[in-house]
Amino acid sequence: MQVLRRIPERATQPSVLSIGNFDGVHRGHQGLLDLLVERARALDAAATVLTFEPHPREYFSPETAPTRLASMRDKLLQLAAHGVDRAYVCRFDAGLAAMSAEDFVENMLVRGLDVRHLIIGDDFRFGARRQGDFALLQREGARAGFGVEAMPTLEHDGVRVSSSAVRAALADGALDRAAELLGRPYSIAGRVVAGKQLGRSIAYPTANIALRHRRPALTGVFAVAVEGLAPAPVAGIANLGSRPTVGGQCPNLEVHMLDWSAECYGAHLRVHFLHKLRDEARYDSLDALKQQIRRDEAAARAWFADHPLQD
The missing domain is CATH 2.40.30.30 (Riboflavin kinase-like)
Structure with a gap:
């Protein structure tokens, strides 16, 4: 898996993309990554993940941001293990925080990554003041020529599989529960x-x-x-x-x-x-x-x- 620290001004290869923090790479993330790889192979494009360092919540409120489940190194190892071809780790800074949702799509997704298909979690928000959502992505995708797909929430024993649920299980000492959500200890x-x-x-x-x-x-x-x-x-x-x-x-x-x-x-x-x-x-x-x-x-x-x- 290639790891890159910046998005190019102009892509040289098309991508099927997912964007997110992927903290812990739990079973919900794993389902999304499996779908990402499947779509990428069908479209003859690179299975690509875009993530940010630091996490936006750490940038805006470092004292109240959630604890990390994994280091960046561990996250990248898990992404590679699930078939991702390319991971972009972009620095989240003032310029990115102020970028409008429309500019984010045009500059990063269309020009920089040549996205042919985008897969996101059902709660994904982006752009300045979190104004970008699934509806905006669908609209911009129709204009630019890429498809947009939302990964539905995965539940386990009636609980939404999420990084927050894993943190709660670990904080309670419920290691079996955390392992079930992660798919591994x-x-x-x-x-x-x-x-x-x-x-x-x-x-x-x-x-x-x-x-x-x-x-x-x-x-x-x-x-x-x-x-x-x-x-x-x-x-x-x-x-x-x-x-x-x-x-x-x-x-x-x-x-x-x-x-x-x-x-x-x-x-x-x-x-x-x-x-x-x-x-x-x-x-x-x-x-x-x-x-x-x-x-x-x-x-x-x-x-x-x-x-x-x-x-």
């Missing part, structure tokens, strides 16, 4: 960086994984599966939070592997969150923390005994 990927080695001092060494965003979608202590260390996933315990016992403030992801002792500094790992063991808590001493981690390990091992990892 929720995960975070990152590189192992040097920590303060407090885990070693209490006989529970951890891999500290760098977080790209300071507001994770979930917090607590979890049974996890870790990819990137061995051919098969490795079982572990993860703490995702501020580590109040040792005076931490910024969110941090630490993973203690249950049956792994080799060094892993610099490794790029993916941590799959499978089961929440408890909320994060503050303890009066490192010894009290160590005793709690021992209980967490026992609980995690009991859970994995009933839910063995697949190779």
Whole structure:
């Protein structure tokens, strides 16, 4: 999949396009992407996604914007896995925020991307003051010669599949529910960086994984599966939070592997969150923390005994 950071002034290849944030690439997004690829192959055009960085809500109100489910890297990996040929990651700035819906269509969709067919979510809005909607796209598409199709909402057990629903499930610790909405367990990927080695001092060494965003979608202590260390996933315990016992403030992801002792500094790992063991808590001493981690390990091992990892 090609990843491009700007839309050209004039397209050199036609596209079938979808526009959106695609945060988490949940099952609703996946259905849209399957349709996108199908339409693109039928029209002999590139299956193309247009997304923005930062998300418009982060641009306009960064303090109240929703937490991100995935990094841009993870989003692009998921888009590629679902057959997208080309992803445009466009910077959302003052100029784009002020662009009228009509100019957006003419400059970006018609000239820049040569859109032959457009597929959007049923709640998609765009342009200055969010004035662009499905009706406007249909009107502009008829004028410019491209079709417009809205992807209907996908429901699962009576709930609309959305990034907001995934965030709510993660915030509640309902990891099974989040996995159903995503079509896979929720995960975070990152590189192992040097920590303060407090885990070693209490006989529970951890891999500290760098977080790209300071507001994770979930917090607590979890049974996890870790990819990137061995051919098969490795079982572990993860703490995702501020580590109040040792005076931490910024969110941090630490993973203690249950049956792994080799060094892993610099490794790029993916941590799959499978089961929440408890909320994060503050303890009066490192010894009290160590005793709690021992209980967490026992609980995690009991859970994995009933839910063995697949190779």
